[in-house]
Amino acid sequence: xxxxxxxxxxxxxxRGHNDGVPTNPYPTSPRWTLAExxxxxxxxxxxxxxxxxxxxxxxxxxxxxxxxxxxxxxIIEGSRTxxxxxxxxxxxxxxxxxxISAGEYLAHARTLSTAWPLAADQYLTARPTYDxxxxxxxxxxxxxxxxxxxxxxxxxxxxxxxxYRACSAIGRARQLAGGFEADAGLVALSDARVGAAVVEGxxxxxYFRDDADAVRRTGIAGMGLPDLNERLxxxxxxxxxxxxxVDGTVADLFP
Numbered sequence: 001x002x003x004x005x006x007x008x009x010x011x012x013x014x015r016g017h018n019d020g021v022p023t024n025p026y027p028t029s030p031r032w033t034l035a036e037x038x039x040x041x042x043x044x045x046x047x048x049x050x051x052x053x054x055x056x057x058x059x060x061x062x063x064x065x066x067x068x069x070x071x072x073x074x075i076i077e078g079s080r081t082x083x084x085x086x087x088x089x090x091x092x093x094x095x096x097x098x099x100i101s102a103g104e105y106l107a108h109a110r111t112l113s114t115a116w117p118l119a120a121d122q123y124l125t126a127r128p129t130y131d132x133x134x135x136x137x138x139x140x141x142x143x144x145x146x147x148x149x150x151x152x153x154x155x156x157x158x159x160x161x162x163x164y165r166a167c168s169a170i171g172r173a174r175q176l177a178g179g180f181e182a183d184a185g186l187v188a189l190s191d192a193r194v195g196a197a198v199v200e201g202x203x204x205x206x207y208f209r210d211d212a213d214a215v216r217r218t219g220i221a222g223m224g225l226p227d228l229n230e231r232l233x234x235x236x237x238x239x240x241x242x243x244x245x246v247d248g249t250v251a252d253l254f255p
Contacts (some may be wrong), residue, residue, distance in 0.1 A: 020132025031059045031070045031093055038095065039129040042074055042083060049081035050074060051102055052135040056122040061209065066092065073098045073126070075105060075135055102135065109143040112150055114162040117201025121209050147205075152242070159202035160244045163235055166195030167246075170228055177225065189228075193220050196228055199235050 021039075026032040032055070039053045057071040058064035070093050076082035078101055086097045100108075109123045123143040128136045169192035176185035197214035201207060208214035215221040220231065236246045 020130050022128055022131065025127065026062050029059065029064060031064050031068060034091060034093060035059060035070055035072055035129050038072060043130060046082045049076050051077060051133065052128055053130040054126045054128040054136055056126040060125055060127045070095045072096065073100065075100065075102050077102065105139060106142050109139050110146045112146060112154060112158065114158050114198065114202070116158065117198050117207050117214060118210065120207035155202050155205060156239065156242045156244050159199050160239055160246065162195065162199045162202055163232065163239060163246055166192060166199050167232055169195045170225065170232065174225055189225070192228055193223060196220050196231050203235065203238055
């Protein structure tokens with residue numbers, strides 16, 4: 001059965017010690033230490049351009065392992081300043097350094113789409129490594145305000161679009177399985193599971209940390225095609241009950 005709404009504890013990201021650098025919450029994590037090192041390098045090289053730096057993903061949640069990505073986001077003033085996005089392996093860890101302007105990131109946080117169940121975590125649970133002016137709380141508040149203003153109908157409409165994508169993914173997996181393309185079929189089946197989990201997240205306003213968390217928390221992990229078809233049938237019934245039937249006529253294409 002779908003999990004209930006994910007609860008989270010707000011992270012204070014205002015002025016901290018050492019000129020906006022919060023106290024290290026994970027002193028035993030080599031990846032957090034690496035995040036601090038990268039943050040220091042960014043600040044030295046782009047001191048006038050950087051508004052804030054933060055981590056999201058496993059490192060932000062404090063349960064990272066030696067196989068975890070280090071997802072770092074650099075918030076800059078304008079679109080033509082600061083470092084360039086880059087990905088490298090450093091000290092055995094893969095670093096994904098993202099760069100985005102403050103205005104663009106806030107715009108993303110205020111936008112709801114079919115990707116919401118997999119995108120919201122970065123707005124709500126990111127931890128700053130540098131945030132002298134409390135920019136990350138503004139990002140979180142912008143997203144929460146958008147959620148508060150969204151009616152049930154908006155999430156239902158997004159769930160409908162996500163349902164069609166999930167249905168298409170299941171059809172692709174079925175086609176490949178029928179053609180005895182085992183490896184490709186497994187990839188398609190994985191995509192179909194994630195697609196069905198995203199629909200579940202939109203129907204219940206539940207966000208997930210990543211794909212694996214999505215299929216695990218919705219009970220979809222390990223489902224085969226028959227069970228996935230049944231889950232989509234249940235979702236279709238919920239959508240119809242909310243006034244968004246998945247089936248229609250040609251005329252319904254032109255409201």
